[in-house]
Amino acid sequence: MYEHSNTQIELSGVYTAYMGAEYPVIRDLSLEINRGDFVIVGGPNGAGKTTLLETINGMLHITHGSVKIFGMDVSTKGIEIRKKTGYVIQSFAFDPLTPFTVKNVVMIGRYGLLGCFNKPREEDYKAVEESIKMLGLEDMADKPIGTLSGGQQQKVLIAQNLAKKPDILLLDEPFSNLDLCTREFVSDVLNDISSKGCTVIMVSHAFDALPDKDLRIVVMDDGSLKLNETCHGSKVENIIRNMSAVT
Template identity: 55%
Template sequence: MNGTVTVCGLDAAREGNAMRKRVGYVIQNFDFDPYTPFSVEEVMLMARFGRIGCFRRPGREDYDAVDRSLAQMGITDLRKSHIGKLSGGQQQKVLIAHNLAKQPDVVLLDEPFSNLDLATREHVCDVLCRVADTGVTVVIVSHAFDALPSRDVRVVVMRAGTIVLNRVVPPGDVQQTVRSTSEESA
């Protein structure tokens, strides 16, 4: 396959480093070793390296971004905890907060609700909606229809690398729209 990928006006092949500074990504499957030597605060500050550089010390602005993100996710009490000692759901919230502290233009989340209980899913969904309201593009790959926002969402369905649906859908119609599109294109 040939082609180009452009994100935030940047060619991913030629301007990958600049692009990565503007994009946050939460992976689906992760597992921090229990002996990972980093605190939640240290993991959060790592998100800021794209803005401050690897060999510079974080400043007040960086700590403020971490504070805001921890508060948004409701995990300020985990700040000094070691990341490897947290539950899967807590680690998931830290990774989402990490990406919010990065202050990206685009956030990509692969199954962000997979380790979360229903109440936490709703909270995370509300946070992501507020983030989207600030102009950040939020892209969620999810098979969980029970954590969708209570507002219209753009649904994109792909089959064999081809987009077969790209439409704004009311929240109550998402599951049926996806299923009917999948059945039609199968």
């Protein structure tokens, strides 16, 4: 277990490219993120926000520089790193006929730790139950996932990643399908896990339900880091707006 340093994510002079692409999307990016930080990643469409999450999660080719997570190089220890990292991808929708229940889908979050061919243990069922409860999904736990609304499915995907009990949680526009009340609810859940030491890195275009505390704000534009500072959750929207006016 990586316990010896407060810096959990270190990117130094990183360039990352998609397979077959001529030019890197992320260019010369250096960034350090500490354990338990709550980071909001903003910036215009196409700025490289998703690419940043995929770089941290070791899913892309790093052409220059280095990415270290928990002190390990993401290029060689990606599998180990991803066991401790949750990633809620952008706008995923299940087919309406998907037969798996909410519980089944949340259990998938345990399989990285459990191994694909092993039967869930008591602790796996317990983690699933806890995550379902955290996201307030108890009433729909036995329903087929495809019968849920887009916002409810989004909450299930967050629960799936929480069942992993991650040290880092990456979220790509988790608020996109959620009404204001649900955004506030999910924001409280994320704030709670971050206060307990999980590092939360969230790409978002919605800033009206952010935690009432100091957050890290990282703004990307054209594959580069434009801003990296700490500010109160209530100030994030203004900062992003002002930056958009400048760029």
